[in-house]
Amino acid sequence: MVANSNVPIIIKRKKVVSGDGHHGGAWKVAYADFVTAMMAFFMLMWLLNATTENQRKGIADYFSPTIPISRISGGGDGAFGGESVLSKDLLPEVGNLPQPSQAQAQLLGAEQDEISFNQVMEALTALSGESAVIDRMLRHVITRVTDEGLIIELFDLEDQPLFIDASDVPTGVMQDLTAMIAQIVGFVSNDLAVEGHVRSQPIVLLKNQNWEISHSRAQAIRLLLQQNGAYPQQMNRVTAHGDREPQYKNPLSVRNNRIEIIVLRSGEGKSF
Structure with a gap:
């Protein structure tokens, strides 16, 4: 009994990892990006089918920062008949500026x-x-x-x-x-x-x-x-x-x- 009392006691601790080790939680971020892209794609498809040609041109102009003056319709049917207030046709021409009396x-x-x-x-x-x-x-x-x-x-x-x-x-x-x-x-x-x-x-x-x-x-x-x-x-x-x-x-x-x-x-x- 005395001899057996000197035997070391080994405690084995097991680390539990949730999920597969090679995936972790990164797949959730990728999946969220995929869902967002799909939602944007289906929204684009819906807009293409639910809008008129003038409205699509107006939306395209909105996302064109290199065009300083809108040359085409804004897509609406209000007081300007779908034209932007910055439309070339609505801006005063140089020859139409007020002249001295x-x-x-x-x-x-x-x-x-x-x-x-x-x-x-x-x-x-x-x-x-x-x-x-x-x-x-x-x-x-x-x-x-x-x-x-x-x-x-x-x-x-x-x-x-x-x-x-x-x-x-x-x-x-x-x-x-x-x-x-x-x-x-x-x-x-x-x-x-x-x-x-x-x-x-x-x-x-x-x-x-x-x-x-x-x-x-x-x-x-x-x-x-x-x-x-x-x-x-x-x-x-x-x-x-x-x-x-x-x-x-x-x-x-x-x-x-x-x-x-x-x-x-x-x-x-x-x-x-």
């Missing part, structure tokens, strides 16, 4: 005209004092603003006419004046008009040349303007007034011999 356009044009007129007058004023020659030439120039535009008037003086005798040939002073004015008005976009005026003759002539002379002088100044910086596209009209619009009450005054270069306001119609 006529009154607003006229106001903007008037403001731009005033800027152009001030630029021309300031440029003419800046010429004064540069030299005695320029100051003598500027004696022939006055400006005024009317409803028609800015009028630059070039007129004869008693001691210095701007055309040779009674012809349409400009003197050197007139050529220099016209060249300076052409460079100034070439910087504005307004149209130009040239008008010729002459004084009345002291006696009744058999053939009155006032109309012809006033017209040919205006044409000569138009050509000089274009040759010295004014653009041909700026020329709106050339007009002859003969002796019908004297500047002075005395119709025989040489002061009535003048050329008017008019910087027209915006909106003045072309005359051909």
Whole structure:
């Protein structure tokens, strides 16, 4: 009995594992994914059979993040007739954007005209004092603003006419004046008009040349303007007034011999 008491006692513990060892609980996750995929598949099949073509296109557009503007129907039949508010057909085109009213356009044009007129007058004023020659030439120039535009008037003086005798040939002073004015008005976009005026003759002539002379002088100044910086596209009209619009009450005054270069306001119609 004493000898047997030294025999070691062996306790064997058995570990119980639920289920098959090579599966564990991972199969549940896989099965859940499979069921979810099958449910999505059957839902897709149901949607394909239960929706119209327009509705399917609307659903497809919803899942297309690369399309910034819906070009097709949203699938509904509400106020937009199935179109999205971002549909290309419902967005305003560039040409359909609200345009300024006529009154607003006229106001903007008037403001731009005033800027152009001030630029021309300031440029003419800046010429004064540069030299005695320029100051003598500027004696022939006055400006005024009317409803028609800015009028630059070039007129004869008693001691210095701007055309040779009674012809349409400009003197050197007139050529220099016209060249300076052409460079100034070439910087504005307004149209130009040239008008010729002459004084009345002291006696009744058999053939009155006032109309012809006033017209040919205006044409000569138009050509000089274009040759010295004014653009041909700026020329709106050339007009002859003969002796019908004297500047002075005395119709025989040489002061009535003048050329008017008019910087027209915006909106003045072309005359051909």
